[in-house]
Amino acid sequence: MDSIIDVQRQTHEEIERFERALYTLLSRNTSTHEGKVQNEHRAAQRNFTRGGFELELASLLEEPTQDDDDYEDEDPISLLFSGEEVYGKYLDLYANHTAYNNLKNIGKRPGYLQYLDLLLEAQNGPVHRELSQEARSTKDYEAYIMALHTYLLSFTKRTQPLGDFGLQQQEATVEFERSWVAGELTDWKEESSNSKKTSVNGGTNSSGIWCLACQKYYSKQTVYDAHLTSKKHVKASVKQAQNSADTAPTNPNGLSTSAISASSNLSSLKTRLHNSALHTHLVTSLLVPLAGTLNDTKSNVERRFSLTAREREQELLEQAKPKTTSGSAAQNGPSGDGDEGEGEEEEEERIYNPLKLPLGWDGKPIPYWLYKLHGLGVEYRCEICSDFVYMGRKNFDRHFQESRHAFGMRALGLPNTKHFHEITKIEDALALAEKLKQEGKHEVFEQETMEELEDDEGNVYNRKTYEDLKKQGII
Numbered sequence: 001m002d003s004i005i006d007v008q009r010q011t012h013e014e015i016e017r018f019e020r021a022l023y024t025l026l027s028r029n030t031s032t033h034e035g036k037v038q039n040e041h042r043a044a045q046r047n048f049t050r051g052g053f054e055l056e057l058a059s060l061l062e063e064p065t066q067d068d069d070d071y072e073d074e075d076p077i078s079l080l081f082s083g084e085e086v087y088g089k090y091l092d093l094y095a096n097h098t099a100y101n102n103l104k105n106i107g108k109r110p111g112y113l114q115y116l117d118l119l120l121e122a123q124n125g126p127v128h129r130e131l132s133q134e135a136r137s138t139k140d141y142e143a144y145i146m147a148l149h150t151y152l153l154s155f156t157k158r159t160q161p162l163g164d165f166g167l168q169q170q171e172a173t174v175e176f177e178r179s180w181v182a183g184e185l186t187d188w189k190e191e192s193s194n195s196k197k198t199s200v201n202g203g204t205n206s207s208g209i210w211c212l213a214c215q216k217y218y219s220k221q222t223v224y225d226a227h228l229t230s231k232k233h234v235k236a237s238v239k240q241a242q243n244s245a246d247t248a249p250t251n252p253n254g255l256s257t258s259a260i261s262a263s264s265n266l267s268s269l270k271t272r273l274h275n276s277a278l279h280t281h282l283v284t285s286l287l288v289p290l291a292g293t294l295n296d297t298k299s300n301v302e303r304r305f306s307l308t309a310r311e312r313e314q315e316l317l318e319q320a321k322p323k324t325t326s327g328s329a330a331q332n333g334p335s336g337d338g339d340e341g342e343g344e345e346e347e348e349e350r351i352y353n354p355l356k357l358p359l360g361w362d363g364k365p366i367p368y369w370l371y372k373l374h375g376l377g378v379e380y381r382c383e384i385c386s387d388f389v390y391m392g393r394k395n396f397d398r399h400f401q402e403s404r405h406a407f408g409m410r411a412l413g414l415p416n417t418k419h420f421h422e423i424t425k426i427e428d429a430l431a432l433a434e435k436l437k438q439e440g441k442h443e444v445f446e447q448e449t450m451e452e453l454e455d456d457e458g459n460v461y462n463r464k465t466y467e468d469l470k471k472q473g474i475i
Contacts, residue, residue, distance in 0.1 A: 085155070089293075091293055091294065093148075099148075103131075103138070105131075106135050108407075116294055125284075126280055127284045127287060129187070136276055145279045145283060148279075148283055153165065153169070172282055176277070209224040213239075224473075226474070227474065303361075311360070351364060374394060378391070380395075382396075384409060385399065385404050385408050414429060414430075455475045
């Protein structure tokens with residue numbers, strides 16, 4: 001039987017061999033991003049025990065060979081990433097962008113590039129601080145920020161499997177709780193304190209008359225009395241009566257509503273605010289180290305916007321080739337051929353672009369003759385789009401059907417129809433609209449009856465009727 005000293009010596013030898021094996025694995029000169037991620041995942045997934053240490057150590061240092069034809073097709077690590085993430089190079093935030101645009105009271109809906117800029121603002125402070133307190137206190141925002149936190153944490157663990165992000169999240173949570181208790185989060189605390197002003201049903205305070213069933217304030221008594229017979233209020237009252245454990249009063253709008261229900265609503269609002277503030281803080285802590293990946297994602301999206309369908313297909317074919325070349329480069333190891341390949345790739349990464357030409361599908365500047373052929377050096381200014389400059393005739397023709405130009409036309413009170421195509425000045429657009437009106441094309445100015453709006457119950461009205469009913473407090 002071995003003594004304790006022999007057991008300790010043997011254990012320390014195994015630990016030392018394990019550390020050397022990890023160093024050998026992680027210090028390999030991999031020229032591609034995929035190779036680095038694969039090495040980290042292989043190092044993280046190994047579970048070393050004393051019984052099978054020799055076998056585990058051998059499998060750790062085992063090199064992939066070209067003789068294994070199914071190695072590239074059965075790469076389990078590539079299955080962890082979506083197509084948009086490209087093996088962890090970029091972020092796939094399209095679903096989160098859609099959820100953000102579906103939030104209420106956020107003002108103008110940003111595009112995907114503008115959404116990435118909003119996330120980059122986390123370097124200067126809490127993320128989404130541009131939103132109002134009303135928008136951040138909704139259930140939709142709570143669900144959105146929790147989904148964003150889940151994705152960012154998953155992406156970080158998949159791209160950096162050796163990091164201890166669970167401990168980092170715990171430290172960030174402790175820091176948040178300390179700031180929350182100390183009252184340092186003024187934005188969220190102010191909102192939570194305002195929620196305490198919620199009075200009983202029909203009660204009056206500085207914010208107006210509160211309706212517990214509809215969960216909203218009414219500015220005047222007449223508006224409050226008028227909404228009592230609306231379908232929305234009746235449906236909300238029935239739903240409240242079914243969910244309440246107490247017996248509903250004869251008049252659900254009276255002052256006899258249970259105080260327990262009001263206190264439960266207040267506590268649920270406090271819980272939602274705390275949960276939203278916590279996950280906003282955690283998302284901010286995750287976005288700070290991902291600033292480089294966000295910038296790369298933004299550059300990749302801008303580059304893909306300039307590609308045609310054929311160029312995108314060609315790019316997908318090119319992305320399938322480097323895996324075989326990376327395997328051969330890994331086999332070369334420290335040989336001269338491997339070093340030459342790394343030097344060539346480093347030279348390819350340094351792109352010389354003094355003329356600031358747009359990037360092509362291969363990530364390199366397009367030829368200058370192609371730049372001149374498409375007229376990308378010609379500026380087209382559109383006054384309706386707030387004097388935005390479009391480079392090239394193709395981008396200029398395309399912008400008439402984009403959201404920026406449509407928003408500018410809507411701000412002028414004009415529809416974005418084919419009559420106003422090629423019109424870039426506000427004065428010309430208004431003159432053309434007046435001319436069309438005189439010629440009898442009144443459908444251009446029937447926006448109030450043409451545009452339809454939908455209320456919370458799914459009823460569809462034209463704009464004029466919808467605004468009249470909203471002023472009366474019926475919807």
